[in-house]
Amino acid sequence: MTTLFLMVGLPGAGKTTRARQLATEHRALRLTPDDWMIPLFGQAEADGKRDVLEGRMLWLALEAVKLSTNVVLDYGCWSQAERSAIRWLVEAEGACFRMVYLPVDDATQRARIAHRWATAPEETLPMSEGDILHGRAHFQEPDAAELEGHGAAAPPPGWAGWREWAADRWPSFA
Template structure:
């Protein structure tokens, strides 16, 4: 059975480093939106473009799973709803989904981001301490049932299914 590994965590946690390791270990296609943003749009955070890119990468991931290729989605996925939708889509494609949570404390996160910005400024974007604190407050840490791959919650109220929710969340999906 093909596998999708979904990295979960905040900027500077080490998700991409872990995704690279997994891609090598599992002979998997690694899809990291951060590596596409600047080459495609000339900007690491152009308004609305990340959601469009993630939708296309998600479609590509599902296609790769269907043809027997393991995939690493290096998205971050801060919300339980995003993770549940992706888990449901992967299961619907006949593959298994594994969340790879990479936690990081605030001080380590700040140090890693400062290092990234000083050594590879053309591959990242500026993140202030206020941004990091705001994002940390928005982040929904996965619980044990998510990490163990147990039951997938139903979609939020008002949504008939995860496919409809995903299509609204990622405007270029499917």
């Protein structure tokens, strides 16, 4: 069955390394926003362009699963709502959804970020202490039910469905 693997975790957790392995093992299309943000804009956020890029990548991922192509979506997906939306969208296309959560402790995260910056600055984005703290404060760790694949939660109040929510979250998805 065609599968979309969603990488979940904080910067420095090893998501991209694992995403590369999964792409090779499963002959999957790997979509990693950082691979595009740096060449296109030279920075991680670039005035909201990351959300636009992620929306098009999500659209492309769904097109690929429709064509029976496995996909590794290397976003990080800090919120349960993002993960639930992607799970719902993938399953609505009849594909299998697999979340790959890579937890990372504070010391390991900092060491990996520093090492990546020191050894491959052209392939990574700088992260300040504030960026690291912001990520840790805003990351919603997946709970047991989410990790066990019990389906997508209901859309947040006020949303007719996950497709509408996703189009708002990632403006270029619609």
